[in-house]
Amino acid sequence: MHYAFAIMKAVPFDRSVLKVNQVILMVGIVAAHVVGLAHNQAAVVLPVLAVMMLAGMVSPQLNAPRLLYLHALKPWGIVRPRVVHEDPAPHRFAQLLGGVFLAGASIAALASALVVAWVLAWIVVVLAFLNFAFNLCVGCIVYAQLVKLGVLPLSRASAA
Amino acid sequence: MSLLALAPLIAIAVVGGVALVLRVQRNRQLVLLGQVVETHVSRRAAPSILYFTGAxxxxxxxxxxxxxRALATGLDASVQIREVDVASEPGLARRYRVMSLPTTVVLDAEQTVRHINVGFATATTLRAQLIEAGLPVAA
Structure with missing residues (x-):
């Protein structure tokens, strides 16, 4: 079999970056929701977190949780590294999924559909919790299902 | 209690519902364990792997x-690894209830389904499953 692109091997991947991202999401959304029960303005957290998730997809240099981990949490010994060898693509897709959900929540909040906004945000919390506590990456499962259905706009160059 | 305060419960219900659907799909697939799906295929000399994939x-x-490929280099030539494109052979994919790609199915020499791996399976995992399905350890 030949491929027109270099086959990506499993690469060293520090799962602690994921854990930091998940904690920020969970704490941020839960705290904002509690405040949001009294003050609707707390929904401003949703677009902030959406930008954080989506920016991290664009470039590692824009990945705020990663920068926080590398420059503070790891050197200060607060979070230990957990390096594994795996394909990071499904985790990036899961991050994209979270960013899209939060972007949708932000749009719903702008449209004053606050219940929809917070339900979408809490779905992100639940999925982040499942990944944090049980290493269950629902986004990875969705990724596989969408690839199977041919929905994902992923393509590879024609096989040689 | 306002709907807003119930947002966490609604979210849990939604995620739980999706998890239930995925679980039901997986259980339908696990029912195949210990069964012969392709009854028309005769007994082989060794266990084999069906590898379901897509473009x-x-x-x-x-x-x-x-x-x-890494697995195949260490195996006896009698062990067959058959690639199945789900687009070209949808009937076979349906018979094995393939719900995600990649899926690898380990069959023993009698064509009985012994393991179904949903998602990426390492060479080490597949080799252990082949041994459990009857592959001689020295192979």
Whole structure:
């Protein structure tokens, strides 16, 4: 079999970056929701977190949780590294999924559909919790299902 | 209690519902364990692997195929690894209730389904499953 692109091997991947991202999401959304029960303005957290998730997809240099981990949490010994060898693509897709959900929540909040906004945000919390506590990456499962259905706009160059 | 305060419960219900659907799908697949799905195929000399893949399955091409190649180099020639494109053979994919790609199915020499791996399976995992399905350890 030949491929027109270099086959990506499993690469060293520090799962602690994921854990930091998940904690920020969970704490941020839960705290904002509690405040949001009294003050609707707390929904401003949703677009902030959406930008954080989506920016991290664009470039590692824009990945705020990663920068926080590398420059503070790891050197200060607060979070230990957990390096594994795996394909990071499904985790990036899961991050994209979270960013899209939060972007949708932000749009719903702008449209004053606050219940929809917070339900979408809490779905992100639940999925982040499942990944944090049980290493269950629902986004990875969705990724596989969408690839199977041919929905994902992923393509590879024609096989040689 | 306002709907807003119930947002966490609604979210849990939604995620739980999706998890239930995925679980039901997986259980339908696990029912195949210990069964012969392709009754028309005669007994082989050794266990075999069915590898379900698709053109747009990036993980299939970048991870699963290298793992299968690594596995194949250490196996006896009688062990067959058969690649199945779900688009070309949808009936076979349906018979094995393939719900995600890649999926690898380990069959023993009697064509009985012994393991079904949903998602990427390492060469080490597949080799252990082949041994459990009757592959001689020295192979």
């Amino acid at each position: 747009n399955c990036t993980i299939c091409h970048t991870a699963q195929e290298p793992a299968l």
